[in-house]
Amino acid sequence: MAKRPTIHDVAAVAGVSRGTVSRVLNDDRYVSPAANAAVRRAIAEIGYIVNRNARSLVTQRTGSVVMVLSEPHEKLFEDPNYSVTIRTAVRRLADRDISLVMMVAGDDGDRDRVIRYVRGGHADGVFLLSTHAGDRMVDALVDIAIPAVALGAVIGRESVIPHAAADDREGARQMTRHLIEAGRKKIATITGPMDTPGGIQRLEGFADVLGRKASRKLIEHGDWTRLSGESGMARLLERTPDLDAVFVASDLMAAGALATLRAAGRRVPDDVAVGGFDDSSVALSTHPPLTTIRQPLADVAEETVRLLLALIDGAEHVESVILPTRLIVRESA
Structure with a gap:
């Protein structure tokens, strides 16, 4: 059996x-960049594999990051946004030879x-x-004092949990203005859920544009499903029944x-x-294909990982990041 390459062989x-x-x-x-490149080439050439257990004894690091999705398990597979986030985070962390551990916290036992x-x-x-706002798991993580960041603000903990996010409120304004400019009257x-930043801020953007016309009877709350x-x-x-447009927050x-409009015999966009x-x-x-607001989700995920890596590397403070959105017009509106 061939001898496994060692650090001495790499050197x-x-x-x-x-x-x-x-x-x-x-x-x-x-x-130095030259030495770094030489070592990386040698590792690839001889097939050296890092002994994580030995490395962790020296660095006091595990070489892993845990991603916690605070939703029921089935949402992980239903919502395509999560796959984009996970894929981006895995790729970005791999650049640092860090593994991603996925955990779902949909109930108290999971948390x-x-x-x-x-x-x-x-x-x-x-x-x-x-x-979600009020999640006791967040307070426990703060007490443990482990580096932690969020994709989207953690309501009430914005000052202690840095985050990256799209500009939800402005995106909702963009969509609502577009519907008005298309001649829609009602x-x-x-x-989204009103204990999440997307739920709150997208409703705020809608109300910013419509003002008093944003009456309660024209507002329904969903849960992203x-x-x-x-x-x-x-x-x-x-x-x-006479509404002629709807802005849906996802x-x-x-x-x-x-699907409901189609079942009710309402034509999109002719009627609604x-x-x-x-x-x-x-x-x-x-x-028809959906007119929507583009949030740069892959970029938001990249920024979230960047913030986390900075904290892991010892930064005492990082600034949260908000990225712009863009209206994408298709046939539904």
């Missing part, structure tokens, strides 16, 4: 000292498992996804709203214009 092939190889493996910033996992020292940082909305878009649209039609919920939010893969699969 010999790279023409550097064992200490230099060790510094490269531990991401030491004081290694307790996350807290035990993190408290046990199994992760170097936490990436929070779709966190515009309704289906919001297709089913909630279907049921929310049904309730809106029952209360306000593409997935908008797909549900379109429909606008979504995300510009996810769902927006191109609906009939």
Whole structure:
């Protein structure tokens, strides 16, 4: 059986000292670019594999980050936004040889498992996804003092959990203005959950533009699922049968709203214009294709990982990041 390559073999092939190889493996910033490149080439050439257990004893790091999705398990597979976020985070972390551990915290038992996992020292940082206001898990993570960031603000904890997000409020303004400019007079909305920043801020943007016309009877609340878009649209039609437009706070919920309108015999956009939010893969699969707000989700995920890596590397403070949105016009509005 061939002998497994060692750090000494890497040093010999790279023409550097064992200490230099060790510094490269531990991401030491004081290694010259030339030495770093030589070591990386040697590692690839001889097939050296880092012994994570030995490395963690030296660095006091696990080489992993835990991503926590605070939604029921089935949402992980229903909503395409999550796959974009996970894929981007995995790729970005791999650049630093850091693994991503996915945990779903849909109920109290799940949240307790996350807290035990993190408290046990199994992760170097936490990436929070779709966190709801008042989640006790967040307070526990703050007490543990592990580096933590969120994709989207954690309501009430914005000053202690840095985040990256799209400009939800302005995106909702863009869509609502578009519906008005299209000549629509009675515009309704289906919001996201009102304990999430997207739910709150997209409703605020809608109300910013409509003012007093944003009456309660024109507002329904969803939970980001297709089913909630279907049921929310049904309730809106029952209360306000003469509505002629609806801004739905996610593409997935908008797909549900379109199904309800179709079942009710309402033509889109002739009778009712429909606008979504995300510009996810769902927006191109609906009939008709969905006019929506593009949030740069991959860029937001990249920024969230960047913030987390900075904290893991010892930064005492990082600034939250808000990225702009863009109206994408298709056939639904």
